[in-house]
Amino acid sequence: MVITDFYNFEDLLNEEDKIVRESLRKFLVNNIKPLVKEAWHKEKSLDFRYIAKELGKLGVLGAFMEEKYGCPGATYTTYGVVCQEVERIDSALRSFVAVNTGLVMYPIWMWGSEEQKMYWLPKLASGEVIGCYGLTEPDHGSDPGSMKTTAERHGDYWILNGSKMWITEAEIADVAMVWAKDKETGKIKGFLVEKGMDGFYQADLTEKGSMRAGGVGELAFTNCKVPEKNRLPLAKGLRCPLSCLDMARYGISWGAIGASIDCYETALEYSLDRKQFGKPIASYQLVQSKLADMLTEITKGQAICMRLGQLMNEGKATPPQISLAKRNNVRVARYCSRVAREILGANGISLDYPPIRHMANIESVYTYEGTDDMHTLIIGREITGIQAFRS
Ligand SMILES: Cc1cc2nc3c(=O)[nH]c(=O)nc-3n(C[C@H](O)[C@H](O)[C@H](O)COP(=O)(O)OP(=O)(O)OC[C@H]3O[C@@H](n4cnc5c(N)ncnc54)[C@H](O)[C@@H]3O)c2cc1C
Numbered sequence: 526m527v528i529t530d531f532y533n534f535e536d537l538l539n540e541e542d543k544i545v546r547e548s549l550r551k552f553l554v555n556n557i558k559p560l561v562k563e564a565w566h567k568e569k570s571l572d573f574r575y576i577a578k579e580l581g582k583l584g585v586l587g588a589f590m591e592e593k594y595g596c597p598g599a600t601y602t603t604y605g606v607v608c609q610e611v612e613r614i615d616s617a618l619r620s621f622v623a624v625n626t627g628l629v630m631y632p633i634w635m636w637g638s639e640e641q642k643m644y645w646l647p648k649l650a651s652g653e654v655i656g657c658y659g660l661t662e663p664d665h666g667s668d669p670g671s672m673k674t675t676a677e678r679h680g681d682y683w684i685l686n687g688s689k690m691w692i693t694e695a696e697i698a699d700v701a702m703v704w705a706k707d708k709e710t711g712k713i714k715g716f717l718v719e720k721g722m723d724g725f726y727q728a729d730l731t732e733k734g735s736m737r738a739g740g741v742g743e744l745a746f747t748n749c750k751v752p753e754k755n756r757l758p759l760a761k762g763l764r765c766p767l768s769c770l771d772m773a774r775y776g777i778s779w780g781a782i783g784a785s786i787d788c789y790e791t792a793l794e795y796s797l798d799r800k801q802f803g804k805p806i807a808s809y810q811l812v813q814s815k816l817a818d819m820l821t822e823i824t825k826g827q828a829i830c831m832r833l834g835q836l837m838n839e840g841k842a843t844p845p846q847i848s849l850a851k852r853n854n855v856r857v858a859r860y861c862s863r864v865a866r867e868i869l870g871a872n873g874i875s876l877d878y879p880p881i882r883h884m885a886n887i888e889s890v891y892t893y894e895g896t897d898d899m900h901t902l903i904i905g906r907e908i909t910g911i912q913a914f915r916s
Pocket of ligand 1: 894
């Protein structure tokens with residue numbers, strides 16, 4: 526099964542990447558793709574319990590973490606390829622993979638104790654346990670440093686108070702990676718809050734116009750008692766939740782190209798099939814121009830992904846480089862979904878075709894893990910040395 530790859534980036538993948546991609550693609554196309562339209566239409570989340578376990582068997586969760594923690598021990602490029610495949614199906618699926626890998630497993634891997642890593646990572650990698658990530662609050666999104674959720678130490682446990690909003694898989698998560706301010710020092714700390722803990726509330730939001738095939742919700746903590754053993758001992762300060770976001774942004778960069786490819790391939794197939802004025806619309810120069818522009822943007826996005834993957838594998842990627850990739854590739858997806866929708870004419874507004882669904886999903890992707898504006902400012906700061914987030 527060949528997908529759009531105009532510059533043969535395939536040649537840069539290793540054998541392991543190709544094997545993982547093929548088995549994942551087969552599973553998704555046969556088992557998940559047929560369910561997405563109805564899930565989106567009814568706003569009934571895909572069955573992530575089942576999906577997590579299957580992805581666990583395929584060895585794609587926590588792709589770049591070591592085998593001693595029950596993870597695949599592959600590379601950041603493998604993780605990128607995984608994100609591209611899942612987002613070709615639906616952005617909610619990529620959100621699920623990116624949150625579990627980049628926002629839950631990654632902080633445990635980076636700042637957890639050896640005991641926490643040995644306990645949580647194999648469970649998350651196998652899909653036995655599902656995680657979510659609580660950073661955003663109702664009144665603090667782009668500026669998480671101003672968060673109001675607090676943690677107060679009482680001997681061998683902490684008391685958390687506050688709430689988190691717009692949390693992917695908030696309701697079904699077995700464990701939430703929650704960031705809260707130490708009431709005494711004002712420093713941000715990370716806690717693994719488990720489903721059912723006293724004072725912990727999880728709920729789904731409904732009536733979304735985007736990401737309707739997945740769950741997004743809220744977390745609330747009312748004198749929620751969390752043992753000290755559930756605090757990540759090495760997580761100190763805002764830089765920790767921000768570096769998790771870099772990991773998720775990297776996955777988005779690849780995923781957004783997956784959604785773009787699905788839109789492009791749908792538009793190409795449709796344009797060859799659809800006849801107007803006695804000829805396929807693909808034979809008209811204006812349509813060819815749109816297809817050429819989409820392919821060009823996708824190819825540029827793929828080049829960014831491949832190079833960024835190499836830099837990640839070498840431990841050399843910088844946050845502004847990741848921001849540039851996220852910002853560019855989500856813009857590409859926004860563009861491709863809109864142009865594909867246009868090529869499909871009235872059929873383009875039907876959920877029988879994926880572009881309108883991708884278009885609505887990409888609006889979330891444009892906003893989360895740092896809005897397009899925030900990434901512009903991060904790149905601007907890198908170029909000029911001047912920080913323009915606040916006056
Ligand atoms: C589907 C979905 C899933 C999500 N999942 C998660 C999750 O799992 N965990 C989590 O913690 N969060 C999650 N989020 C939240 C997401 O990260 C935030 O929505 C995002 O950080 C933006 O915050 P905000 O919505 O509060 O917007 P605001 O920060 O209020 O921004 C509103 C607008 O103002 C602009 N703006 C803000 N500050 C500046 C500035 N200094 N200069 C110029 N413009 C500025 C922004 O770019 C934006 O256009 C999710 C969001 C969505 C939509």
